[in-house]
Amino acid sequence: MVELRPITEENFEDCISLDVREEQQDFIAENMCSLAEAYVAMTCGPVVPMPYGVYDAEQDNMVGFLMIGYAEEGDEDLPEPFYCIWRIMTDANCQKMGYGTAALQEAIKIVKEMPLGEAKKLCAAYSLDNGRANRLFKNAGFVVGEPNEDNNVLAVLDI
Numbered sequence: 344m345v346e347l348r349p350i351t352e353e354n355f356e357d358c359i360s361l362d363v364r365e366e367q368q369d370f371i372a373e374n375m376c377s378l379a380e381a382y383v384a385m386t387c388g389p390v391v392p393m394p395y396g397v398y399d400a401e402q403d404n405m406v407g408f409l410m411i412g413y414a415e416e417g418d419e420d421l422p423e424p425f426y427c428i429w430r431i432m433t434d435a436n437c438q439k440m441g442y443g444t445a446a447l448q449e450a451i452k453i454v455k456e457m458p459l460g461e462a463k464k465l466c467a468a469y470s471l472d473n474g475r476a477n478r479l480f481k482n483a484g485f486v487v488g489e490p491n492e493d494n495n496v497l498a499v500l501d502i
């Protein structure tokens with residue numbers, strides 16, 4: 344069973360020690376960078392971050408990282424309040440075991456409770472070169488938009 348547990352003083356070192364596979368490095372920032380971004384966003388950004396460790400609850404072991412964001416004002420791509428999957432990663436040693444899919448389902452449960460405010464959409468932005476991410480979001484019911492000139496897409500789920 345997978346649990347999302349907030350990143351705290353106790354577990355942030357576990358979080359920054361996780362890494363994706365070599366060929367996935369261009370698809371996601373290092374977790375240390377994501378946590379730094381979260382800090383800056385909390386003090387002055389338009390998107391409120393909610394960073395979580397993805398845990399295998401039976402083993403009490405962090406296997407991944409997932410960061411939800413909430414944009415009360417929307418942005419240029421989606422001009423209405425929305426939640427987003429800002430980051431999702433599974434450590435290279437723990438991929439293809441169902442953790443990413445389960446973590447995304449847990450995140451969907453969290454946003455449906457509207458913890459930071461109301462919204463009708465959950466979105467995720469990624470490159471279509473990232474076939475695994477594309478399958479992950481499509482399988483969870485996200486509707487994938489048209490790619491832009493850099494082959495990036497916005498995938499949107501009604502919540």
Ligand SMILES: CC(C)(COP(=O)(O)OP(=O)(O)OC[C@H]1O[C@@H](n2cnc3c(N)ncnc32)[C@H](O)[C@@H]1OP(=O)(O)O)[C@@H](O)C(=O)NCCC(=O)NCCS
Pocket residue numbers: 363364367370371429430431432433434437438439440441442443444445469473474475476478479
């Ligand atoms: C995308 C990502 C989070 C998926 O994480 P994951 O934990 O491997 O996800 P899952 O295990 O649920 O599913 C991955 C694949 O393994 C398969 N799988 C799941 N359990 C399996 C099992 N027991 N045996 C064999 N295959 C399995 C799934 O069917 C899926 O296959 P597919 O890619 O062909 O659809 C991971 O690949 C990753 O960290 N990528 C780099 C970061 C990234 O790109 N993030 C997204 C953009 S922010």
